Amino acid sequence: MKSTTRRTLAAVITGVAAAVGAAATPAAAAGTVPVTVPLNGAEKALGTELPEVGGEIPLPAADRPEAPRFVTGRLLPERTVPQVPVNGGLPGLGARAPLAHVLGDGFDHVGVAAPATPLRTLTPGLSLDAPLTAPNPAGSHLPDLKQPEIGILAPVLRTDPAAALTAGTGR
CATH class of the missing domain: 1.20.5 (Single alpha-helices involved in coiled-coils or other helix-helix interfaces)
Known part of the structure; x- marks a missing residue:
C-alpha cells in the first residue's frame, strides 16, 4: 500500500x-449509545434496496449500595456484604427489510422494533453472623457460643421488555 x-x-x-x-x-x-449500520453506499453500488438496521446499547451504571444495618444481639451487621444495585438496560434493535413482490415490481416492508428497556439489578450479597453472642452482663462478661449463621442474598433482575413487528407497503 x-x-x-x-x-x-x-x-x-x-x-x-x-x-x-x-x-x-x-x-x-x-444512558444509551445509538448504533446504526451504514448500508447506503452498498445500496447505491448494488442498485437495490437493502435493510435498514440500527440499535441502542445501554450504558450500565452502579449505584450506591445500602449501608450495613446493625441489629441488637448480633456481632456483625445484618448485611455483611451488601447488594450493589446496577442500573442499565437491555439493548434495543430496529430493523426494516424490503420484501420484493413475487409478481411485478416494487417492494413491501417488514420491520421489527425492540426499544432499549431499563434493567435494574442487585448483585448477590452475603449475611454473616459470628459464632459468639454479645458479652453476657449477668455472668462472666464473656460471650457465649452459638451456631454460626450465613445467608446468601439472591440477585434480583427487573425489566419490562417490549417489541413490535410491522409490515406494510411502500418505503
Whole structure:
C-alpha cells in the first residue's frame, strides 16, 4: 500500500473516530449509545434496496449500595456484604427489510422494533453472623457460643421488555 493511501486511510479513520466520539457524548448522558449500520453506499453500488438496521446499547451504571444495618444481639451487621444495585438496560434493535413482490415490481416492508428497556439489578450479597453472642452482663462478661449463621442474598433482575413487528407497503 502506498504511503499516500495509508495517510488518506488514517485521516478517514481519525475523522470517523472523532465523529463517533462527538456523537456518543450526548448519548452517554442519556444512558444509551445509538448504533446504526451504514448500508447506503452498498445500496447505491448494488442498485437495490437493502435493510435498514440500527440499535441502542445501554450504558450500565452502579449505584450506591445500602449501608450495613446493625441489629441488637448480633456481632456483625445484618448485611455483611451488601447488594450493589446496577442500573442499565437491555439493548434495543430496529430493523426494516424490503420484501420484493413475487409478481411485478416494487417492494413491501417488514420491520421489527425492540426499544432499549431499563434493567435494574442487585448483585448477590452475603449475611454473616459470628459464632459468639454479645458479652453476657449477668455472668462472666464473656460471650457465649452459638451456631454460626450465613445467608446468601439472591440477585434480583427487573425489566419490562417490549417489541413490535410491522409490515406494510411502500418505503
